[in-house]
Amino acid sequence: MPIHLIGLGLGTTEYLTLGALEVAERMDELLLDTYTSWIHPDLMEYLEERFGEKLVKADRRMLEEGIEKLVERAEEKEIGILVPGDPLIATTHISIVLEARRRGIPAYLTYGVSIISASGSASGLQAYKFGRITTVPRDGVGVETCYRVVAENLEKGLHSLILLDTADGGLRIPDALKMLMRVEDEFGYGIFDRESLVICLARIGSSEELRWAGRVSDALKLDYPPPPHLIIVPGELHFAEAEALKEILGADEDLIESYRPPRYERDRVRSYILKVERVLEEIRIMVGLEKVVDVIEIVKSYLEDSKKFLENGEVFNAVAAISYAEGLLDSLRNVGYVDFEWPRT
Amino acid sequence: MPIHLIGLGLGTTEYLTLGALEVAERMDELLLDTYTSWIHPDLMEYLEERFGEKLVKADRRMLEEGIEKLVERAEEKEIGILVPGDPLIATTHISIVLEARRRGIPAYLTYGVSIISASGSASGLQAYKFGRITTVPRDGVGVETCYRVVAENLEKGLHSLILLDTADGGLRIPDALKMLMRVEDEFGYGIFDRESLVICLARIGSSEELRWAGRVSDALKLDYPPPPHLIIVPGELHFAEAEALKEILGADEDLIESYRPPRYERDRVRSYILKVERVLEEIRIMVGLEKVVDVIEIVKSYLEDSKKFLENGEVFNAVAAISYAEGLLDSLRNVGYVDFEWPRT
Known part of the structure; x- marks a missing residue:
């Protein structure tokens, strides 16, 4: 049977x-x-x-x-x-x-x-803009993995659905946020700062349903119905999504207007690019070799490539090009052909 | 009201x-x-x-x-x-x-x-291992975006749900696959080759439901119920997922056992690492400067860093380190301090 x-x-x-x-x-x-x-x-x-x-x-x-x-x-x-x-x-x-x-x-x-699609609907965020789903267990073991998954999703501009453990009465949003804020202190990508934007959903589909969006600091103090609870970290917001967060979930207008999801890798490539640009402005050539000038020309062309890749969202190619340019410069400096200082960021 | x-x-x-x-x-x-x-x-x-x-x-x-x-x-x-x-x-x-x-x-x-969660259940793949959802429109406009989303998901080892347009009678799997195979010809990541593994789902939740996993070449010839149709491209398979694809969706045992989801960026970093290793074995130092030897030592340490990053799945850091090492080497060569040839891959 x-x-x-x-x-x-x-x-x-x-x-x-x-x-x-x-x-x-x-x-x-x-x-x-x-x-x-x-x-x-x-x-x-x-x-x-x-x-x-x-x-x-x-x-x-x-x-x-x-x-x-x-x-x-x-x-x-x-x-x-x-x-x-x-x-x-x-x-x-x-x-x-x-x-x-x-x-x-x-x-x-x-x-x-399933809560997996219902939570998307409940938030007003678009289903095809969610990245990988992650969970926070009751005892907090593996909460770093959750943080990393959210960081990876944000890198691509995607939203993250964070399911909270439902065992033994269920994990509550403030407790999960506190765990994630401790990881934030360690990693520092700016995903779970007190000012960060989060969406809080509780008892989705029941008459006690709560749907709310705002700052982490306010989410810690909110009055929640009993679990199940979950959190969404938004990525890039489409106009209609931004409207939904303000109009339906009551998020602060300024918070939404100024929202730029943290993108650690992209920001790092951007800072590398700035540094190479700065070095090229100030570099001193110590010997009169034509070959040295040629290498600096190559640096310039890789710098331009990196900027173009980054514009196209090709972060992998962008970091490859700019790191290669840095290597070219450092090698010249190490053998004493040029002199410069890497600017601090 | x-x-x-x-x-x-x-x-x-x-x-x-x-x-x-x-x-x-x-x-x-x-x-x-x-x-x-x-x-x-x-x-x-x-x-x-x-x-x-x-x-x-x-x-x-x-x-x-x-x-x-x-x-x-x-x-x-x-x-x-x-x-x-x-x-x-x-x-x-x-x-x-x-x-x-x-x-x-x-x-x-x-x-x-929602089909978004039901299709996950229907495939036997785990919900938290899906990446971004994507769609193929009837007229094929934007099918490159679909391909890119799948490539991005695979890069992280994640599964991809591809929804097919339901307008005007609905897009059928073979037609969508043909579009994706044309993009494959252009991009060449190996996602939609004739031998690639795909999961085909049709009329999920109806009595005509079809759930099948196998090679693209067989998916093209399958007998489908009418749309809605959808495709899943699997990422890394957990043991239970591999079992489900074989036992429930009837996939060929060899196909599943040998399945390695294509990872374009990771493979590229790996090939960069091999190239730098090869160069270090064969490099000829043309002048007796201690500083040149120092730079080669720096190359070696960045090579080791890159390998470690890649092992940890930190592809971004891995490509940054290995590209920097390449730049160091090329600069030395360009000014005539060392000689080597980059191996072809």
Whole structure:
């Protein structure tokens, strides 16, 4: 008999789909995944009433360690697993499907409303301008990875969705921000300064839903509904996105108008370019070799290339060209053919 | 009176949520957005039967040019707009909410099942390993942008979701692949060669759903249900993801085992490193200056730095270091202090 993974949606009763209910109805056994995500008490009550004794709450142990037993039972009965959000998002669920396949048991999916797209809609930011998704775990282990992912996304001008752990009551935005601000102190890219722009979303899809955009310093003091919480760090803002943040999420006009997402690599290339330009203005040629003048001409042409690459957003080519130019200059200086000082930035 | 944007989900009746139906039920006027995405004929029929004359099909003209009229009507009646997928994904819908805000009319969202998360689930790939989403329009204008986005994602080892235009019957996978293969001929990163791995998804969430992974050459010949179609280009595969592609999507074992997502920048840095290493082995010092030997020592230390950066995945720092080392060497050669040939790659 087949196994069904059934998406429950955002965790409130409104986000149950007709398909999910129809499939759940005809199952012989119905497991409710209570550990990979959040379920509103009202939804829990609804499911208990609607499915009665057929509904079994499944914890981590049952879903992860009990996969074989679970799949074995599917040889005799049709089993459904109700999964908050969209099924197969978590590795646990993929493992169940794979184990079923190995035993020749068909596995079907019923997709659900996922926080991954809903949070994009809730923010008014455009879906195709999001970079990689990242998470902050409750204990803060790996929060540097989260910071790095956001930095990488910003480098390309992209928005970052940061999911906060929902286990054990769920991580709250102020606590996650404090962790990220400690990483900021260490890395210093300017992503989570007190003045930085963040979007805070809480209990998306429930009647207590909070959608807000503003400064980190204000986000720390905000009054939040209980978790699940999440944070979005915006990248480059399109006009309509800027409007949405101001008009719908209540962000300060000045904050949005002056918003320039930090771009560490781009800024570094820009500072390299400035330095080479400065050196070329002040360089003293110590010997009268024509070859030295030729090298300086090459430096100039790589400098121009680097500027053009940067204009086109080709940061990799830009840094290659300007670093090469720096090498040319330093070599000449090291053998005593020219003299200059690298300006401090 | 408020305006409601109501997500319809994946375009089939099963993906209607209880919330969407409940909100739609109590609207005075109900617009159905028939132009931003796909709606299955069965769903269309269901909505027509359920909502009768209240339901008005809204085309581009009505939704985009008629925003002011629409919002004006909301001063007297409660208006719902049924939107395939998740509302607010398209700029059109954000504009409606903004116009409502300007007139002091509240706007509410009912989130829907979105292809953006469903396609991730359908592929068995992990949601937090997707990079930026991209699209191929019907007429192929901007398909180079799509190629570049995929290349950028692959550079970070990330998966790419490529949505295909759903207008006018929808773009089919083979046609989109042919466009992308033409860009491949021009750019040559090895993303859309005949042997490249792609995931093909069609009519996700409907009974005709197709989920398949394999070579581009086979994807061109596959028998597809009608659009909507979409393509995923996988990045680095986690063990469970590789299993899913083989076991669930039927990909060839050899193809998956040997899969190395193309990484153009990383490969370029690697080839630069090899070249500098080769030069250092064969370099001839033409004059007996200690300073020349010093510069070569600096080259060696930047070479080592570059290798370390690359190992850590810091491609930007790696290319900066190795390009600087190249500049040092070329400068020495240009003034005649050393002699070598850059190896060809």
